[in-house]
Amino acid sequence: MVIMKEFDVLVVGGSATGVVAGIAARKHHERAQIGLIRREKQVPIPCGLPYIFGTIGAPEKNLIPDELLSKNGIELIVDEVASVDRNHKTVNTLGSGTIGYKRLILGTGSSPIVPRIPGVDLENVFTAKKDIEYLRHLSRALETARSVVVIGGGFVGVEFADEFRKRGLDVTVVEMLPHCLQVVYEEEFCLLAAQKLSERGVKVRTNSRVEGILGDAKVERVRLSTGEELAADLVFVGIGVIPDTKLAEEAGLKIGPQRAVWVDEYMRTSDETIFAAGDCAEKTSFFTKKPIALRLASIAAREARIAGANLFELKSINEGVIGAFSTVIGNLALCAVGLTEKAARDAMHEPVIGVAAAPDKHPSSMPGASELRVKLVFDKATGEMLGGQIYGGLTVGEVGNVLAAMIQKRMTVDEVVTLQMGTHPMLTCSPITYQIVRAAEDAQVKHLRG
């Protein structure tokens, strides 16, 4: 066996996990030889995929820049890893021969689920595949499309639907559950999202299933379980992802209960020299410490930072995933952090709820002000914040990050009430009505008065 190259740290995968793991490895090991192998010549930004088709305009405008690797001294190898030889600490590639590693980081990600429904192989059926060529193909297909059916009303489905609509297409979302976005948002926020989708002209069929995709070579119609048929010349499927674990499984690494690569709290796989992070790795809930299926680029990046810190010495612990989901429909932004009220109950907490709404600038006559509403969930026993939901304008994502920091540090309702926030007429709501604090006060009252 000829070893062509030898790295201290070798990363497999070039999306959020791989790039961040490489950078983190460099940060902790200034002089290490670090390599990154990925299949793709160019890597799309995963969360940016929907925006290619409405707002941004082209797949080429949504790339993870390779300078992130070069300026951190990470050698890029565009190739495919065929197998991992754990005994020799090498990987076998299709084009570059055998490459040695001291530490291996798997960031192989996930692939969109393709449902087993008749007609799913027809031309013009697409998923959110993270592949530039594929996305170009979708882009071209959209040029002649007039009506699109989106299967799945989660984040991916809703965001693609909203972007397709921006091109003037006739768009229908088909969702199995009673509401779109129901898996992570409280019902009242789902209703708001539904209203906004309707205002935007996106049709939504909830409590509905697609039973078949019909057409002669190319998509023509979609049949629902009710028997009803919807005209469609393009179908987009956004019903979730499955972890890419083939390489890990074939190398004999342990697979976890969510069918992802098992990892410990240091992001080590069952082989202590191999780490896994991001969509391909198992997740544990911050709250319950039980397995949970949350796959987001923000979580991937965080896990990659932890893996990168622990390669040769254990320095950083993953205390489990909180989960912060933001989405935008038209000019409405929604964010969910941590547990919903229902999820809190399911995890055996007695939730105490607080809500508050106020303009996101002050006074409300300030141009561009829109209402920002916060719902917070606290644990009755400890007073700790368990979760929050927000809707409003463009500041919603960062307001969600205020909550994320609070939850991570297990801030109690009393501490949130005396938050040392800053306010400004053009940037936030007024200090009198600052929503996070007022929602905590609302919860505190309910708490005080039993």
Place this chain on the structure above:
Amino acid sequence: MVIMKEFDVLVVGGSATGVVAGIAARKHHERAQIGLIRREKQVPIPCGLPYIFGTIGAPEKNLIPDELLSKNGIELIVDEVASVDRNHKTVNTLGSGTIGYKRLILGTGSSPIVPRIPGVDLENVFTAKKDIEYLRHLSRALETARSVVVIGGGFVGVEFADEFRKRGLDVTVVEMLPHCLQVVYEEEFCLLAAQKLSERGVKVRTNSRVEGILGDAKVERVRLSTGEELAADLVFVGIGVIPDTKLAEEAGLKIGPQRAVWVDEYMRTSDETIFAAGDCAEKTSFFTKKPIALRLASIAAREARIAGANLFELKSINEGVIGAFSTVIGNLALCAVGLTEKAARDAMHEPVIGVAAAPDKHPSSMPGASELRVKLVFDKATGEMLGGQIYGGLTVGEVGNVLAAMIQKRMTVDEVVTLQMGTHPMLTCSPITYQIVRAAEDAQVKHLRG
């Protein structure tokens, strides 16, 4: 002595402190009789004052709504308190006779400093007085003004200058120090602010003093200490505020080292039945536990919440002020939270600095994206975050609140690196380059490598 009314809780002052104290008292005491006495018929939102003159358009559009009182069952009395009789637990008012209290909360605020320079009494010399009639007068004066000199380049001066400029006026800011905004921002952020002011057409004279305001009845010119004269038909003075402590002093309450009403960590004055909060009350630093002169509506609101919680039972502690200052110049927003690098050194910390910059949406081709830069200050000994400075677009205020929550919970550099943030293409930067996390990583590297 005839007592006309008797309240369980009586609040003096109707701005941020008074309103929030009243609401907090109601929250903790469902059935209490709560009254609020204020001099003003209508109360302007203090932080909104500059925006009356450019963005909002009229003083009437910048009012604290009285419904905040009525819907919380707080009785509003528009009157002036002449004195406090601590023995009888009453206040004497000019129009409503003697009013009794069990607990009194002083939220008497502050007044703009009027410097003792010749000509300061001339017509068309204004300050940021929180008085609707006065603001209307300024509004009318601006209608015929063409050139304005703003004395003082702190927040108030800079924000008024920028708003005056939006009306097309010729505006010059005169600042004693080498930079505008220098008291709370790091030099590099001051330089950015200076550049933006210049782009906006606001002239700035730093290292300069106004020695006299000249004119015949009405302002005509301003003379600098260099002897140079600037034409001006209106002068706006924004050089700080002094606490309004007359009532407290005359009642024999202890006055603190910053010439404000002395309070303990429960917001009690030297009389345990009288509380003070906001601009009229002494402040203690969160970091040094020493007196500090920070006067912001956000701090006032927080202290009022603490006072309201402690009226009849001690429930909430003020661990001192962190301070979060945001400002906006044109489309540039700046925020400073906690200690600057220099302030950290002055407080005997060895600061470790981290910086990061990235677009505030992702990819950077996303419409409306602008650069957001974060500088973080950590304590070398403990790793705890001491402060941060941010510039960017409209999300800067809430990004500052992420830092505020972190500092309040004494989050360490390692914890910030593994922040459980959420990201979204239209709302935040990418998870790979999320600025707070990357700035913490930058600090961590410097820390690791000594």
